[in-house]
């Protein structure tokens with residue numbers, strides 16, 4: 001089966017068009033103000049209007065309060081809520097039940113010990129997202145262009161669909177997929193000229209690198 005792509009941190013129409021035309025399966029809209037990729041619900045609604053119904057709209061939140069999620073959902077028809085903070089499994093389940101949306105939980109990996117956290121999330125999520133742990137002192141919990149040791153996922157299988165993230169670029173994504181057998185790959189920094197500035201050609205290159213895998 002073809003490997004899917006998620007392009008995260010879309011914040012301008014050119015990037016949205018490039019992702020749609022290149023065949024992304026998911027696009028991510030960031031609702032976390034400290035991020036250079038953050039969009040308001042109104043900006044996100046304008047971007048979402050350019051997306052075909054077949055494209056999954058993913059809203060990225062970090063330890064969100066219900067009010068923020070409700071405000072975004074009033075304006076943007078999100079398909080998936082990505083939780084990229086320290087949300088415990090109970091909170092993930094609560095958000096899923098309250099919103100009726102699919103939920104994806106990001107799990108930071110650095111060493112084999114970090115895999116233990118996955119078990120508690122599997123029953124309450126629709127997707128797992130494996131990302132690198134944020135470096136010490138990082139301002140963001142993700143979107144830091146940092147890859148983890150992909151061999152941690154070698155030979156592993158999960159009960160839920162999952163995505164691979166963390167420092168993926170057009171140059172390294174094929175190697176990452178071959179090692180991990182990831183069914184979907186997620187990138188933000190790897191298709192940017194600088195934090196928050198997507199490069200449409202890099203988006204095309206990233207999705208192009210998945211062809212034939």
Ligand SMILES: O=C(O)c1ccccc1N[C@@H]1O[C@H](COP(=O)(O)O)[C@@H](O)[C@H]1O
Pocket residue numbers: 008009028030032035036037060062084129131140141142143144145146165166167168186187188189190
């Ligand atoms: O992209 C962001 O600004 C961001 C902010 C807060 C949490 C997560 C964020 N991005 C997600 O992080 C991973 C890895 O990103 P990168 O490719 O290494 O830049 C990815 O899932 C993004 O959606």
